[in-house]
Amino acid sequence: MSATNENNTQTASLDSTQSAKLQQQQKSALQIKLLKGVLYRSKNRDLWQYLERDQYQVREYFSQLGLSLTLDDAEGYAFLKQVDFDRETEVLELPRLITRRHLSFNQTLLLVALRKRLAEHDSEESSPRLIVTRAEMHQxxxxxxxxxxxxxxxxxxxxxxxxxxxxxxxxxxLINHSDDFEVLRIIKAFISAEQIIEFNQHLQTLALNHSEQGEAS
Structure with missing residues (x-):
């Protein structure tokens, strides 16, 4: 083998090694990011491209940990959910990797208000970002x-x-605007249109009961 061919072989081998190392780094970075929280396409385009390219392998990896991947390409976010196994057939109770959110009534109230405002924004505005103020939320x-x-x-x-x-x-x-907030679109995955209707009906029932109690007293 000539010196030139040997150098080309070594270069190709080095490039292959570097490429494999880069892919492993991307894979690890993606796994860590998803385990920590939500992955947004707008903030992590490189990781998002890796996720789209190797989505099957990513899903397979997390399924072995008892996690499912939720990916919304239209909204540009992805996150993990803990798989709820059938308690009757579950041999071993798995520890939770993803913290389950328990929302208070007041937290749900504000989330529903934000979700309704986002729905209005999407139907009226062309900009994907919704900015609300602290004063609006107080109102x-x-x-x-x-x-x-x-x-x-x-x-x-x-x-x-x-x-x-x-x-x-x-x-x-927002940076340098502590009284202005961007509504993150992940809220759509947790508060659906049906839940808004159900919660509004619940509020109406509470208001009616409160009114009847006031009249009775």
């Missing part, structure tokens, strides 16, 4: 809380609720 919440003399205390309660929803990664404060 949405106020009708469902009793009137209080200490408005500052109530505003702090609303702010604590907004902070919690932000920590859950349903909204994100």
């Amino acid at each position: 949405w919440l106020s009708p469902y809380f009793s009137e209080v003399s200490n408005q500052i205390k109530q505003q702090r309660e609303f702010d604590a609720l907004i902070k919690k929803i932000s920590e859950m990664q349903f909204i994100k404060p």
